[in-house]
Amino acid sequence: MxxxxxxxxxxxxxxxxxxxxxxxxxxxxxxxxxxxxxxxxxxxxxxxxxxxxxxxxxxxxxxxxxxxxxxxxxxxxxxxxxxxxxxxxxxxxxxxxxxxxxxxxxxxxxxxxxxxxxxxxxxxxxxxxxxxxxxxxxxxxxxxxxxxxxxxxxxxxxxxxxxxxxxxxxxxxxxxxxxxxxxxxxxxxxxxxxxxxxxxxPSRMISESSFSAPVGRSLLQSPAPPPSVRAPIMFSSSVNPCIMMWAQNINVSFTETGEDWTDLSTQTPNVTGSLCNGSNSILVLNYNAGITLSFFMSQRFFPVSARRWFNLDSVQLRQNAVSASFSSRSIYAPAEYSYHCQMVNSFRDALLINENTNASWRLNFIDFQIQGFGLANTTDFSYASDCAGFFTAGIWMGLITSLLMLLIFVYGLQMILQLNTMDRFDDPKGPCISVPQTD
Structure with a gap:
């Protein structure tokens, strides 16, 4: 004791x-x-x-x-x-x-x-x-x-x-x-x-690399868990990942009216058939009901910008033995970046153009991001090149309104500067100025 x-x-x-x-x-x-x-x-x-x-x-x-x-x-x-x-x-x-x-x-x-x-x-x-x-x-x-x-x-x-x-x-x-x-x-x-x-x-905490949950109170005060976020779709060649894609919603329609949209984001696709190398990448997503989406990407060097760029050349939609091909418009980014766009579709402000094969078929991607080359790690996309331009409609409206107001101000100032004083004045000690009146 x-x-x-x-x-x-x-x-x-x-x-x-x-x-x-x-x-x-x-x-x-x-x-x-x-x-x-x-x-x-x-x-x-x-x-x-x-x-x-x-x-x-x-x-x-x-x-x-x-x-x-x-x-x-x-x-x-x-x-x-x-x-x-x-x-x-x-x-x-x-x-x-x-x-x-x-x-x-x-x-x-x-x-x-x-x-x-x-x-x-x-x-x-x-x-x-x-x-x-x-x-x-x-x-x-x-x-x-x-x-x-x-x-x-x-x-x-x-x-x-x-x-x-x-x-x-x-x-x-x-x-x-x-x-x-x-x-x-x-x-x-x-x-x-x-x-x-x-x-x-107190302990001095250093976050683990594997910890991806948001920091907050847990055991001491148990809050409601945050909503789960789906992991990106990834294809790896040998050991290293080479293609990564994510979208909040992936919708396809096989009619012109678009009333029978099929949401594919709720399914986990099979990436069998995908491939990647130094110049070309193909991401194949095999879903249920015989639906397959294929993304064809390529990269090459542009001497003018002195860097390599990758381009989403086309997207192919296949159902059973029938397919439709959509060529892309302005879907590109530096080879070491990813491409991101809030809306990518084939029917409104279309970035995907149907090549007249099964013209009634439609594609719609919400919050779309893809990277086919230069992946830095296995968990995150590289820096994103966004499709939204700098000069949006709101910025153009503000610039035009400001320019009109500036022109009105300059015109008014010019009129004020051109005002002249009278060269003769009425002398109270002399004879009055008479203005003859005529009938």
Missing amino acids: AQCSAKSSFILCFCLFWSSGASETHVPLLVWSSHSLPPVSPPAEGHITSHGELGLFLSAALSSGSHTVLLFLQERLSQDDFTLYGGVYGNKEDSAFKNLEAALQSHSTVFPAVECSRSSSVPVILEQELGVEPLLLTPDALENLKLDATVSNLLLISLPYCHQNQLCREELRRNDEVIGRVLKTLEAKNVPYTAIFTGLQ
Whole structure:
């Protein structure tokens, strides 16, 4: 027991040492219990809970009787840990906090930000409330420990934090397994408990390259997940990707009236038949009902601009054994760029011209983007060359109106400058100027 007391004193000193930073630093604190907890109003956005406020809550939670308190103290912890490695925005099966998320389903309270200071710390507050020293334990030692539920117990489990960003998810997952193992041990011993999970200091988070979800609150305050966005259609030759295409809506019609539009964006196409090389690329999208879309692209060097450009030469629509070909108009971009246009269709301000084969067939792409050469990575398009010109209709209207007003101003100024004064004036001392009147 003397050895445990020495370890406990070391942990307290270590905690006070790490808490010696500026008062602005804060860490999240999560509390859950096998029984009820006192109600707490949700903190205002940006509010940092002081140790005095935390002490009042713990005093109300531990006011009567004896209590067994578990304190999971991680070296570093921030809200970003739950956002990056939790299961709210991404796949829940890949969450690093499965046991913690399950424990917070009932009888739990979350403090998103608790201040860190030299004067006090969570172990010190708990020691004052319970009147016992913390006992540093490992999960193996807890299984062999005999707990007396008639007296208060403060059990401290120290958890490490990753030192390399690539290993954070695995390290946090191992810590979560430790938490789950400890909780199962207490449940097997039929010991009621109150558990607290917090950190000694904030962690400095660096986003993983694989993290693509928007940054926000996750485990601490669970918002509604954002709407899912479809991944681009991609074709890879050997190992490297060479063609990428995305559209919010892909609609085809096989009648002239266009009343029977078929939305292909809800289907996942097969890209069998696609190919790419240094000068030509063909993206073939095979859908259900025998519908196939083929995009033919090429690139070549233009001496005038001293750079290579790629062009979408044509789009072929095939249904079963019948096909229609659409040549493109002004669908081009630098070879290392992607091409983007909000509307690409064959019937209104058409950028796709039907070559008189099955003239009633129509194509319509909404928020269309394609790249057939020079892909920089496997997840994103390169810089987009947009089809929208700089001088839009609104800009032309503004320029013409300003020019008309300028012309009116110049004309009025010229008229004012051409005004002349009279060369003769009426002399009051001389004879009056008479103007003869004639009938």
